[in-house]
Amino acid sequence: MGEKGSVLLMTLTLTILLVSLAGGFLYATGVFIQNSGWEETDAQLFWLAEAGMQKGIWNLKTPSGSGGQGESWTTAGTTESLGDGSYTMVVEVWDFALSANGSTASDSPAQSGSSVGPAMAVDGDDSTYWESSGKPKNNAPQDLIIAFPYPLTVNKVRFLAPSSSTRPRDYTWAVSSDGSSYTTVVTGSNNNSTDRTDTFSAQSGVTYLRLQTTEDGQNNPKTVRIATLEAIGSRITSTGTITAGGDAYTRTVRGTVVTDDASPQSQVAYKEPDWLEL
Amino acid sequence: MLVGVLMTAAAYAMNPILLAWSSQQDRMELQRGLQHGLEKALRDLRPATALQTDADDAVRYTLWESGVSNSYILYLYHSSDSWPPAYNQTGYQLRKASLTGGIGGTFTYGAGDLLVRDIKPPPDSDLSVSGSVAVVDLTLVRADETFRLLERVKRRN
Numbered sequence: 421m422g423e424k425g426s427v428l429l430m431t432l433t434l435t436i437l438l439v440s441l442a443g444g445f446l447y448a449t450g451v452f453i454q455n456s457g458w459e460e461t462d463a464q465l466f467w468l469a470e471a472g473m474q475k476g477i478w479n480l481k482t483p484s485g486s487g488g489q490g491e492s493w494t495t496a497g498t499t500e501s502l503g504d505g506s507y508t509m510v511v512e513v514w515d516f517a518l519s520a521n522g523s524t525a526s527d528s529p530a531q532s533g534s535s536v537g538p539a540m541a542v543d544g545d546d547s548t549y550w551e552s553s554g555k556p557k558n559n560a561p562q563d564l565i566i567a568f569p570y571p572l573t574v575n576k577v578r579f580l581a582p583s584s585s586t587r588p589r590d591y592t593w594a595v596s597s598d599g600s601s602y603t604t605v606v607t608g609s610n611n612n613s614t615d616r617t618d619t620f621s622a623q624s625g626v627t628y629l630r631l632q633t634t635e636d637g638q639n640n641p642k643t644v645r646i647a648t649l650e651a652i653g654s655r656i657t658s659t660g661t662i663t664a665g666g667d668a669y670t671r672t673v674r675g676t677v678v679t680d681d682a683s684p685q686s687q688v689a690y691k692e693p694d695w696l697e698l
Numbered sequence: 699m700l701v702g703v704l705m706t707a708a709a710y711a712m713n714p715i716l717l718a719w720s721s722q723q724d725r726m727e728l729q730r731g732l733q734h735g736l737e738k739a740l741r742d743l744r745p746a747t748a749l750q751t752d753a754d755d756a757v758r759y760t761l762w763e764s765g766v767s768n769s770y771i772l773y774l775y776h777s778s779d780s781w782p783p784a785y786n787q788t789g790y791q792l793r794k795a796s797l798t799g800g801i802g803g804t805f806t807y808g809a810g811d812l813l814v815r816d817i818k819p820p821p822d823s824d825l826s827v828s829g830s831v832a833v834v835d836l837t838l839v840r841a842d843e844t845f846r847l848l849e850r851v852k853r854r855n
Contacts, residue, residue, distance in 0.1 A: 437711050444715055448722040455729060522765030569765035570747075675854070694762060695854035696745045 461662055464504060465671035466697075468660025472507030473673055475500065476656035480511070480679040481689045491654070491681040505662035514655035514676050516692075517542050517629065522569030525649070529553045529562070538564055541649045548647065549582045555642035556588075556633040562644055566629040566651065571597065573678050573690035575622040577606070578650040579631060581614040586645035590635035593618060596628040617652070622680060622690060653678040653692065672698040721843065728816075728845045732838050735792060735814030736847055739772055742794065743832045746853040750801050751827035754782040755820045758801050759832070762855070769797040771805055772825055772834070774817060781807035785819035792817055792836065816840045 482488025489495075492513075499508040517523050525538035527550065536551035541564055552562035574595060581587035589611050594602035605620040629651055636644040659672040675695040680688045743749070746759040747767070756773035774783060774790040783790075795810025797803040816838050817823050824835040830853050837846040 433707070437715075440712065440715055444719050444722075448719075451722070451726055455726070459733070570762055570767070691855075693747045693855035697741055 461664065461669055462671070465660040465662055465669060466673075468502060468505045468507045468662070469658045469671050469673045469697075470660075471502055472500075472509045472658030472660065473656055473675060475507070476509040476511055476654075476658060477677050477679070477689045477691070479509075480654055480656075480677060481681050481687045483681045483687075486684070488681070491679045493654075505660060508659045508661065510657040510659075512655045512657075514653045515544075516568055516572055516574070516651040516653055516676070517566045517649055518544055520544060524567045525550070526565045526567070527552070527563060528565065536645075541646045542566065544648075546580060546582075546647045549586075549645045550647075550649075551586075551645045552633065552636075552643045556590075556636050556644050558634045561632045561634050563633075564631045564646055564649060565599075566649065567599070568627055568629070568651070570693055571625045571627050572651075572653075572692045573622050573624045574626045574629060574651050575678055575680055575690075576617065576619045576652040577629065577631075578615070578617040578648070578652060579646050580648040581637075582645050582647045583637070584612075584614055585637040586641060586643060587611065587614045587637045588631065588633040588635075588644050588646075589637055591631060591633045593620070594630045594632065595623045595626040596630065597625045599628045602628070602630055622678065622688065624690070657698070674698055724840060724843045725845060728838050728840055728843055732814055732836060732845055732847050736834060736836065736849060738813050739792070739794070739834055740849055740851050742770065742772075743834075743851045744854050746832075747855045748801055749827045749830060749832050749853050752825075755785070755823070755825050757825045757827055757832050757834070758797065759853075760801050767800075769801040769803060771795050771797055771810075772813075773807075774819060774823065774825070775808055776819075777808070783819070787819065788839070789815070790817045790819050790823075791815050814838070818844075822846075 479489040480491050480493055483490045493511055495511045497508050497510050499506050519542045523542055525542045527538040531537050531553045538550050540548040541550040550564055556562040577593050591608045592604045593606040594604045596602040605623060606618040633644040653676050655676045657674045659670050661668055661670050676692040678690040680686050743759060747762055748760040750758040752758055756771050758771045760767055760769045772794055775793045776787040776790045778787050791812050792814040793810040793812055795805040797805050818837040818839050822837040826833045832851050835848040
């Protein structure tokens with residue numbers, strides 16, 4: 421091999437080495453950039469979803485006259501842009517008393533018939549109902565009691581009676597943290613409505629909710645009936661979305677909240693302890 | 699003769715490149731494994747209703763799960779150590795175990811799901827709680843590679 425041949429071979433070898441070296445560094449750098457990009461996108465998605473949650477809460481506690489949507493707001497999907505992505509809020513009315521949401525119902529005195537037992541008031545079906553075991557009287561009240569799966573804040577409740585004659589006419593709503601010591605938050609007298617929603621100052625740490633009836637609609641039938649009993653709040657599901665390279669990446673968080681938009685001084689949101697990432 | 703020398707030199711020069719590649723591969727695997735395990739832990743800690751630190755570099759927490767309150771512990775485990783750990787071994791595992799008797803309850807050392815391997819013991823790593831914020835500071839070591847990730851997560855419930 422001549423001198424020229426050796427130089428060519430050395431040049432080729434060095435070129436291969438340099439290209440390998442550069443290729444290695446490019447590969448490693450590329451992977452690290454990709455990993456960093458994923459981490460950044462993942463964090464952005466989470467905080468976009470959280471931003472949607474916070475915006476949903478703000479909308480609920482702020483009346484429409486003040487730029488929000490008010491405490492009764494629901495939406496199947498409202499999307500707003502933020503930074504490099506967007507969030508989509510889904511807001512539903514949430515019934516904390518519903519058995520499907522972990523609550524259980526009982527009554528006192530106890531109703532023996534299972535087809536009209538207390539569970540019928542929280543089964544989400546307006547065609548079924550709880551029926552008291554006897555006629556409600558001042559000295560013989562009929563109680564329907566909800567036990568929530570965790571302590572929450574309550575400020576709005578509702579009952580639906582299947583007929584006017586079986587509606588609670590004189591009644592109280594009361595709350596308790598232990599199921600034995602109750603605080604009365606609403607007293608209803610001469611109620612004429614079969615579908616009644618009552619609001620009151622928010623009570624926190626509520627594990628038990630009691631509807632106590634002392635007088636029903638009339639003497640026939642001599643019972644009170646409740647088709648639906650609700651403790652009302654809102655559930656917000658927020659999805660953060662970033663589109664990159666034609667693909668959409670998402671993260672979704674969910675939580676429930678009890679809000680009050682009554683006046684500027686009392687605009688409050690109580691987040692319940694059920695935040696989760698889906 | 700010259701070709702042989704050149705090939706040897708080339709092979710000698712390629713060796714550190716290949717080692718560097720291998721090292722990068724190890725670091726990437728380390729990073730992926732750590733991030734994956736850490737994300738599992740963080741997704742548990744965020745929805746916690748209660749957080750509690752443990753004197754032995756562990757985090758205890760409570761979750762509402764389908765209407766039931768369950769408590770867990772994130773802790774560092776090594777088969778040659780015992781509870782409370784002396785942290786005198788190398789290569790601990792981050793594990794998540796159920797607690798019996800609530801957040802202050804008991805568990806079996808070594809039980810639970812394995813989240814991350816090859817963790818350096820405290821003080822290089824740290825599991826702690828400050829108020830409603832949990833700190834998960836993990837340093838992994840595998841062969842000659844070391845990788846550290848620190849996350850602070852505030853509970854949302």
